[in-house]
Amino acid sequence: xxxxxxxxxxxxxxxxxxxxxxxxxxxxxxxxxxxxxxxxxxxxxxxxxxxxxxxxxxxxxxxxxxxxxxxxxxxxxxxxxxxxxxxxxxxxxxxxxxxxxxxxxxxxxxxxxxxxxxxxxxxxxxxxxxxxxxxxxxxxx
Ligand code: HEC
Numbered sequence: 001x002x003x004x005x006x007x008x009x010x011x012x013x014x015x016x017x018x019x020x021x022x023x024x025x026x027x028x029x030x031x032x033x034x035x036x037x038x039x040x041x042x043x044x045x046x047x048x049x050x051x052x053x054x055x056x057x058x059x060x061x062x063x064x065x066x067x068x069x070x071x072x073x074x075x076x077x078x079x080x081x082x083x084x085x086x087x088x089x090x091x092x093x094x095x096x097x098x099x100x101x102x103x104x105x106x107x108x109x110x111x112x113x114x115x116x117x118x119x120x121x122x123x124x125x126x127x128x129x130x131x132x133x134x135x136x137x138x139x140x141x
Contacts, residue, residue: 034096034097034098034099035047035097035098035102037102038101038102038105039105039109040105040106040107040108040109040110040113041109043098043102043105043106043109044106044109044110044113047094047098047106048106048110051063051065051091052065052066052067052068053065055069055114056068056069056110056113056114057069057114063090064090065090067114068110068113068114068116069114069115069116070114070115070116071114071116074110074111074116074118075118077107077108077111077118077121077122077126078126078130080106080107080110080111081103081104081107081122081126081127081130082130084098084103084106084107085098085103085127085130085131085135085137086135086136086137086138087137087138092138092139092140093137093138094137094140095131095135095137095138096137096138096139097140099124100124100125100127100128100131101124101127103124103127104122104123104124104126104127107122107127108120108121108122
């Protein structure tokens with residue numbers, strides 16, 4: 001019950017949190033420079049955690065933030081990689097802020113944590129192949 005209350009509080013806090021205001025948060029102050037974090041864990045804790053929560057459990061408030069725990073949609077690396085690059089609905093795209101190696105790192109991280117045991121075999125080359133010269137990744141501004 002205690003955990004449940006805590007997560008409800010977190011969800012309420014998240015409800016004021018939109019992609020538009022995301023860039024204003026302290027963590028994101030240097031987005032124009034991209035993110036410095038290099039390992040999947042660092043990237044998760046810098047970029048993804050605010051919406052998807054510490055244990056990758058997701059949250060439900062005004063918005064729905066999907067859980068990564070035991071999420072079969074992570075089976076193919078292309079799916080999370082595409083969402084991280086281009087965004088989807090309430091999630092902003094990070095293609096302008098994370099390089100190919102960082103995207104591969106975060107994809108492998110969520111596929112091998114939170115109870116997931118997929119292979120950490122996604123590569124920067126595969127990410128590069130998912131970019132196009134005129135891609136519109138959107139911005140966090
Ligand atoms: C501003 C909040 C926000 C941030 C930051 C964010 N996400 Fe998301 N994410 C979402 C939302 C909202 C969705 C659901 C999108 C939809 O409705 O299709 C989502 C969906 C996803 C999905 C699809 C999950 C599924 O089950 O279909 C993946 C994978 C994902 N995010 C990965 C990441 C990763 C990796 C990061 C960090 C690089 C990240 N997200 C950062 C809000 C966020």
